[in-house]
Amino acid sequence: MVMTELQFRDTAAAGYDQVVGRMTAQFIPPLLQAARIVPGHRVLDIAIGTGIAAEAAVVRVGPSGHVVATDISPALVERARERLGGLSAVALAVEDGQALTFQAERFDAVLCNQGLMYFPDPARGLAEFHRVLRPGGRAATSVPTTPERSLTGRVHASIARYAPSKAAEIRRIFSLGAEGHLRLLLEAAGLVEVEDAIEVVRMAFPSFDAYFNGVERGAGNVGQDYVALPEDARRAVREEARRDLGDAGGTGRDRGGGQDRQRTPLEHFPIMLDLAQRH
Numbered sequence: 001m002v003m004t005e006l007q008f009r010d011t012a013a014a015g016y017d018q019v020v021g022r023m024t025a026q027f028i029p030p031l032l033q034a035a036r037i038v039p040g041h042r043v044l045d046i047a048i049g050t051g052i053a054a055e056a057a058v059v060r061v062g063p064s065g066h067v068v069a070t071d072i073s074p075a076l077v078e079r080a081r082e083r084l085g086g087l088s089a090v091a092l093a094v095e096d097g098q099a100l101t102f103q104a105e106r107f108d109a110v111l112c113n114q115g116l117m118y119f120p121d122p123a124r125g126l127a128e129f130h131r132v133l134r135p136g137g138r139a140a141t142s143v144p145t146t147p148e149r150s151l152t153g154r155v156h157a158s159i160a161r162y163a164p165s166k167a168a169e170i171r172r173i174f175s176l177g178a179e180g181h182l183r184l185l186l187e188a189a190g191l192v193e194v195e196d197a198i199e200v201v202r203m204a205f206p207s208f209d210a211y212f213n214g215v216e217r218g219a220g221n222v223g224q225d226y227v228a229l230p231e232d233a234r235r236a237v238r239e240e241a242r243r244d245l246g247d248a249g250g251t252g253r254d255r256g257g258g259q260d261r262q263r264t265p266l267e268h269f270p271i272m273l274d275l276a277q278r279h
């Protein structure tokens with residue numbers, strides 16, 4: 001089977017920051033930490049989406065450093081240009097992470113936040129990360145673990161039941177999340193001193209609609225797959241998601257808890273997700 005690129009098109013870029021970016025942003029600090037980026041570093045960010053990791057890297061490298069921000073999708077590179085275009089320490093380029101056009105050993109650090117699993121051949125991508133890193137440079141990448149612990153993985157799994165032609169692509173999104181797998185791939189690419197960890201974050205939404213609106217507007221690849229479904233399938237996927245998340249339909253302001261029970265601010269929200277990513 002020919003593996004297609006899971007690049008994000010124009011429509012997927014719209015609304016990205018409110019849905020996907022809100023989640024991916026939470027996993028950027030540990031990724032930058034893992035990459036050990038310091039002032040003066042030359043950093044390559046691969047699969048930038050709207051450029052949030054690159055933006056954080058620019059702060060770390062400071063005025064003496066440089067960040068090259070790349071994505072295979074011209075639409076996303078243009079989106080990222082809106083965020084990063086004014087920064088003199090940043091260059092943007094459309095690049096396939098599996099076939100980078102950069103010289104060998106050009107970068108001190110390579111970042112790839114939530115992008116590697118979209119590559120048809122992640123091993124080839126990692127070999128490229130290794131090639132462009134200087135000796136002693138560090139690559140840091142993160143991938144989702146399981147559909148149950150991702151922002152929209154369960155929605156995507158439900159979409160796959162109504163669009164079997166999409167099922168293989170959707171499975172691929174979680175294909176690198178199993179314990180030990182990413183480490184094996186990194187080592188096979190020639191990277192050494194591999195450290196792996198699972199990061200867990202909690203995200204809360206004030207209502208089911210607040211959670212699902214971005215998907216309905218077509219944001220990210222999950223949104224694109226959703227809006228491509230016929231109307232009855234869309235309705236069914238939406239209802240499955242609502243049930244799956246245990247939405248009671250209210251605003252969540254007064255949900256649960258007795259008077260004697262201490263409630264955290266998060267508990268005021270009806271939709272709470274524990275997300276986990278491997279990096």
Ligand SMILES: C[S@@+](CC[C@H](N)C(=O)[O-])C[C@H]1O[C@@H](n2cnc3c(N)ncnc32)[C@H](O)[C@@H]1O
Binds near residue numbers: 021047048051097120
């Ligand atoms: C979920 S987004 C992650 C974006 C960003 N790193 C973030 O943290 O928000 C995945 C991105 O991978 C890009 N992508 C998919 N295949 C790619 C490839 N072969 N090379 C480079 N980018 C790719 C998509 O276009 C999309 O922008």
